[in-house]
Amino acid sequence: MKIHLLVVGKTTAAYISDAIDEYCRRLKHYITFDIEVIPELKNAKNLSFDQQKEKEADMILKCLSPGDYIVLLDERGKEYSSLKFSEYIEHKMHTVPKRLVFIIGGPYGFSQRIYSTAQEKISLSKMTFSHQMIRMIFIEQLYRAMTILNNEPYHHE
Template identity: 55%
Template sequence: MTIKLLAIGKTDNKNLQSLIDEYTKRLGFYIKFSLEIIPDIKNAKNLSKKQQKQKEGELIINKLNMSDVLILLDENGKQLDSIEFSNYLQKHMNSGIKQLVLVIGGPYGFSEDVYNKSNGKISLSKMTFSHQMVRLFIIEQLYRGFTILKNEPYHHR
């Protein structure tokens, strides 16, 4: 199984990008992982929220393969602790899927088309975080999940 993280817009903060790079590198010891950035929509200020979500949704869907399992990082998704998340990853690996795709949407969330195509939703917290910080948090949690599965000391139980 491979894991791909799709995110809208680049990370502007160099310190945050450095941490994202660090955890991406660490995660690479456990699984084939990629972070793919979908460029911000041009002239978004001239679009309604619905139009922006629709355009972002088209870009997200165009990045998917037919066999991908699509999981949205969504405020209304299921909340898991780190051990539950590691078990969630293991379940997907055991199912024989080729690629798990996690998606961080744009500022207004996802279009109906993306929701309809998704196989599930996960929430990192009831709190709101910047989309750039969510990238770091989910990559760190993926890394933590794999250290849990390997019984390595990174996660203290």
């Protein structure tokens, strides 16, 4: 199984980008992981929030393949502790035959078409973070899950 992170818009803050690169490098020791960036919309200021979400949905759907298991990172999703998230990932490693695709939407969330395409939603916190920071937090939690599954000392109870 491969884990794929699909994000809308590039990461512009260097400190966030550096942290993402570091955790991606660490993850390569455990799993096949990649990030795909969907370009931000041009002339988005001329579009309503719903129009932006629909145009982003068109681009997101083009990146998906048959057999993908799609999980949205969404504020209304299920929350996990780090230990439970590691169990979730372990279960998916045994049950998802192709790609486990996590999607982080743009600043206004997802269109209904994306919600209806996804199999699950996960929330990383009840707090709100920028969609760029969520990338770093998610990748760090994925790395943490791998170290938990491998009984390594990164995570402390």
